[in-house]
Structures are given as structure tokens and as C-alpha cells.
Amino acid sequence: MGLCAGKPSNVAHVSSTQLIKDAINQRERKKDSRTSSLKKVSKKSADEVVNLPNNLKTFTLNDLKAATKHFRSDSLIGEGGFGRVYKGWIDETTFAPAKPGTGLVVAVKVLKSDSHQGHREWLTEVDYMGKLCHKNLVKLIGYCQECESRLLVYEFMPKGCLENHLFRKGVEPIAWATRMRIAIDVARGLAFLHSKEPSIIYRDLKASNILLSSEFTARLSDFGLARNGPVGDNTHVSTRVVGTSGYAAPEYIATGHLTTSNDVYSFGVVLLELLSGRRAIADERGVEETLVEWVMPFLNENRGVFRIMDTRLGGRYSKKGAQAVVALALRCLHKDSKYRPAMDEVVTSLEEITNTPKNVLEVSSLAPSLRSS
Ligand SMILES: Nc1ncnc2c1ncn2[C@@H]1O[C@H](COP(=O)(O)OP(=O)(O)OP(=O)(O)O)[C@@H](O)[C@H]1O
Numbered sequence: 051m052g053l054c055a056g057k058p059s060n061v062a063h064v065s066s067t068q069l070i071k072d073a074i075n076q077r078e079r080k081k082d083s084r085t086s087s088l089k090k091v092s093k094k095s096a097d098e099v100v101n102l103p104n105n106l107k108t109f110t111l112n113d114l115k116a117a118t119k120h121f122r123s124d125s126l127i128g129e130g131g132f133g134r135v136y137k138g139w140i141d142e143t144t145f146a147p148a149k150p151g152t153g154l155v156v157a158v159k160v161l162k163s164d165s166h167q168g169h170r171e172w173l174t175e176v177d178y179m180g181k182l183c184h185k186n187l188v189k190l191i192g193y194c195q196e197c198e199s200r201l202l203v204y205e206f207m208p209k210g211c212l213e214n215h216l217f218r219k220g221v222e223p224i225a226w227a228t229r230m231r232i233a234i235d236v237a238r239g240l241a242f243l244h245s246k247e248p249s250i251i252y253r254d255l256k257a258s259n260i261l262l263s264s265e266f267t268a269r270l271s272d273f274g275l276a277r278n279g280p281v282g283d284n285t286h287v288s289t290r291v292v293g294t295s296g297y298a299a300p301e302y303i304a305t306g307h308l309t310t311s312n313d314v315y316s317f318g319v320v321l322l323e324l325l326s327g328r329r330a331i332a333d334e335r336g337v338e339e340t341l342v343e344w345v346m347p348f349l350n351e352n353r354g355v356f357r358i359m360d361t362r363l364g365g366r367y368s369k370k371g372a373q374a375v376v377a378l379a380l381r382c383l384h385k386d387s388k389y390r391p392a393m394d395e396v397v398t399s400l401e402e403i404t405n406t407p408k409n410v411l412e413v414s415s416l417a418p419s420l421r422s423s
């Protein structure tokens with residue numbers, strides 16, 4: 051997780067019994083044959099770099115020390131469950147360490163030795179990111195595997211994570227039109243993953259895993275929890291429940307059954323975050339409340355949509371657009387996963403919403419005669 055306070059916790063580490071049922075986890079862990087085969091690969095791969103994608107650059111630890119000013123604290127840009135993330139510089143063509151401030155800027159993630167996500171997630175990340183290329187996925191440039199050290203080298207995303215822009219105090223609020231563009235980018239990234247054969251289920255969609263370029267293009271990062279979806283006649287993959295509370299779909303938490311519609315639910319939560327500027331989970335006087343629980347009573351009211359909107363938008367959003375996005379979010383959050391739309395349908399709906407100028411224009415920028423719409 052990033053450096054922000056009051057962040058949602060990873061589901062697998064939440065102690066509350068309604069979210070995590072150890073019994074289910076234990077049972078699912080036994081059933082999860084995919085997990086055990088991955089473990090085998092990961093053990094083997096720890097010693098054999100040859101198993102890792104060869105289109106990625108292999109860095110030495112010394113390279114990455116030199117690139118990050120020896121992991122000095124002024125190079126630190128964030129910290130999550132995996133470990134710390136540092137800013138570094140490498141040569142654009144040779145990828146050799148470069149003088150700070152020159153060449154290509156990278157983000158170097160250092161797996162902490164006691165990381166709960168650990169080597170298996172590191173390997174999953176390298177494996178998926180080595181194969182996948184899409185403008186809405188963060189680019190993995192290379193990795194380092196030396197003795198016990200595991201590092202990942204990504205393209206640097208200058209605007210950091212969406213979480214910081216939506217929730218951090220003192221940060222300039224993101225405009226309505228930009229929020230809509232971010233929603234489309236994220237939806238496209240997920241639709242791309244789901245379109246693969248077999249589908250790839252991302253499993254950890256949340257605001258801190260959505261990174262932003264200097265032009266606010268959104269890219270998904272962190273594939274450590276991703277899994278291949280069901281194949282053949284299977285309707286789901288059984289897994290240990292992991293992910294982040296507040297974002298994870300209720301049926302997934304209850305059963306560990308993984309389908310692409312789990313990602314659709316998490317996307318619905320991200321849409322609510324973009325609309326409301328509120329976190330997926332909040333601690334209200336010691337009681338945890340999810341954003342979904344918070345919005346529902348408002349949405350049963352006439353004009354309740356406008357009561358959930360981020361006050362930092364200062365009313366500068368299209369009312370019609372907001373209503374359409376809320377309606378879409380509710381479909382994504384449907385309790386019964388079979389009624390949720392597929393991600394490519396979500397992309398089409400968002401494109402239709404944003405291609406209608408009235409839905410993107412901010413109310414205050416419309417002529418007075420149009421304001422009532
Ligand atoms: N490629 C990158 N470019 C710029 N900043 C990055 C990059 N990758 C990560 N960061 C920053 O580092 C922070 C930590 O990222 P990390 O993915 O390790 O943790 P997280 O997503 O906050 O939590 P979790 O471990 O639960 O996924 C991010 O929130 C972001 O601000």
C-alpha cells in the first residue's frame with residue numbers, strides 16, 4: 051500500500067470474520083491446485099532465471115543501487131505490501147544506470163524480505179507483465195533476482211497513483227472530464243485482460259494500483275495477485291481469498307470463487323470513488339463502513355445522486371453524466387454477479403456517456419439556458 055493513512059487493508063489480512071473466513075481459506079487453499087503448481091514453478095524459478103520472460107531486462111542489484119542513489123530516502127516514492135518503491139534513472143538504450151536526472155526515469159520496487167506477498171507474487175508479476183502489452187497497463191522494463199533480493203523495474207508514472215489524487219489532503223482535485231477519462235482507461239485495461247484466452251482476472255483493482263501518466267492516462271499496476279480465469283466448462287477458479295476489503299466482490303469473499311465479474315464489481319467501487327472522492331472503506335468512529343454501504347441509502351432517494359458527489363468538484367460536473375455513471379456503477383455492483391455487465395460492455399457504455407458533450411461539460415461552464423439539464 052502507498053504512504054497514505056487510513057487505507058483499505060488487504061482482504062487476506064483483515065481479521066474481521068465477515069470478510070475472511072479462515073476455514074474457507076484453508077479449504078480453498080487445499081483445493082487450489084493452480085496455486086500449488088505455481089508454487090512449484092516459483093521454487094524452481096528462484097534458482098533458474100531462464101524460466102522468466104526473456105523480453106525483460108535483467109538488472110543486477112548494483113545496477114539498481116546506482117540507478118536509485120543507493121536507495122536513498124530522497125529517492126523513495128511510495129511503499130506498499132510488497133515493499134518500497136524508489137525513483138531511479140537508466141540509460142534509454144542500454145538500460146545501464148544513468149546519472150540522476152538524465153535518461154529514462156524508472157520506478158524500482160524492492161520486495162521486502164518479510165513481505166507477505168512474497169516471491170510468488172513477484173514471479174506472477176514478472177510472468178504476466180513480461181507477456182502483456184497495452185497502453186492502459188504499466189510497462190515492466192525488467193527485474194532483478196539476486197540471492198534473496200527481488201526487485202521490479204517499471205516505467206515511472208509521474209502523477210503517481212489515483213488514490214493520492216482523490217484522497218490526499220492538499221492535492222488539487224481532478225476535474226470531472228479527467229475522472230471520466232481515467233474510468234475509461236481503467237475499463238479498457240480490464241477489458242483487455244478479460245479478452246485474453248484464458249481470461250486474466252486482475253483481482254486487485256483499487257485506487258492505489260491505478261497509476262497516472264503526466265497527461266493523466268491511467269495504467270493498471272501490480273499483477274502479483276492476477277490469475278488465469280476458468281477454461282472449458284468450468285464456471286470459476288477456486289482460490290484463497292486475497293485482494294482488498296471494500297473492493298472485493300461479496301460472492302468472492304464468501305466462496306473464493308473467482309470469475310471476471312469479481313473485477314467488474316471492484317471497478318464499480320472505483321467508479322464510486324471517482325464520483326464521491328471517498329475511500330472504498332472508511333472507519334467511521336471505529337466502525338468500518340464500505341463505500342457501497344454508504345452510497346446505497348442516498349441512491350434510493352430522489353436526486354440522491356447529487357448528495358454522493360465529491361464536494362471538491364465544487365458542482366463542476368454534468369448532472370446527466372453523473373447520473374449515467376452512477377447507474378453504470380450500480381450495474382457493476384449488482385449483488386448477483388451474473389447481472390453485472392462484461393468489461394467490454396462497460397467500456398462501450400462509458401464511451402457513449404463521454405461522447406455526449408452534455409455529459410462531460412461541467413455545469414458551471416454551460417450557458418445558463420442549459421444549466422437545468
Ligand atoms: N511505476 C510507478 N511510477 C510512479 N509511482 C509508483 C509506481 N509504482 C508505484 N508507485 C508509487 O508507490 C506506491 C506504492 O506502490 P505499491 O504498488 O507498492 O503499493 P500499493 O499499491 O499502495 O499497495 P499494495 O501493496 O496493497 O498494492 C504507489 O501508491 C505509488 O504512489
Ligand SMILES: [Mg+2]
Nearest residue numbers: 130258259272
Ligand atoms: Mg500497488
